[in-house]
Amino acid sequence: MNKLKNCPECGKLYVEVGQKMCPACYDLELEQEQVVHTYVRDHDKCSIKQIVEETGVKEKIVLRMLKNGRFINAGGAVITYPCEKCGAEILTGRFCDKCSQDLLDQAAKLDAKKKATAKVDRSHTMYNAGRDFSS
Numbered sequence: 001m002n003k004l005k006n007c008p009e010c011g012k013l014y015v016e017v018g019q020k021m022c023p024a025c026y027d028l029e030l031e032q033e034q035v036v037h038t039y040v041r042d043h044d045k046c047s048i049k050q051i052v053e054e055t056g057v058k059e060k061i062v063l064r065m066l067k068n069g070r071f072i073n074a075g076g077a078v079i080t081y082p083c084e085k086c087g088a089e090i091l092t093g094r095f096c097d098k099c100s101q102d103l104l105d106q107a108a109k110l111d112a113k114k115k116a117t118a119k120v121d122r123s124h125t126m127y128n129a130g131r132d133f134s135s
């Protein structure tokens with residue numbers, strides 16, 4: 001049985017037949033995906049921001065295409081998107097190299113601190129044991 005639903009894009013009632021929006025919006029989205037696809041094919045290295053600005057396609061759609069791996073087949077295109085921490089353009093993961101490193105450093109520091117406090121007594125004793133303080 002087909003169900004009537006409100007299109008999340010334009011709010012119109014439509015008959016749900018598998019796609020998550022009304023046929024008009026669905027067609028439009030397919031068209032826009034094609035536009036983005038063509039743009040990416042012609043621009044080997046571009047950012048999401050650039051695609052959105054140049055094609056006028058909603059960022060949401062471009063991001064979804066990226067997450068679905070739609071750009072992987074687009075002739076080896078390099079698509080960048082903003083780091084979740086500082087906004088720098090990145091290619092993979094959620095953070096740029098700098099922020100990933102920062103996060104790793106922070107984790108390492110915390111870890112080192114824990115180990116240092118646990119070891120400090122013993123290393124102090126060993127250090128003194130090897131020295132002559134009588135001079």
Ligand SMILES: [Zn+2]
Binds near residue numbers: 010
């Ligand atoms: Zn619609």
Ligand SMILES: [Zn+2]
Binds near residue numbers: 097
């Ligand atoms: Zn960053």
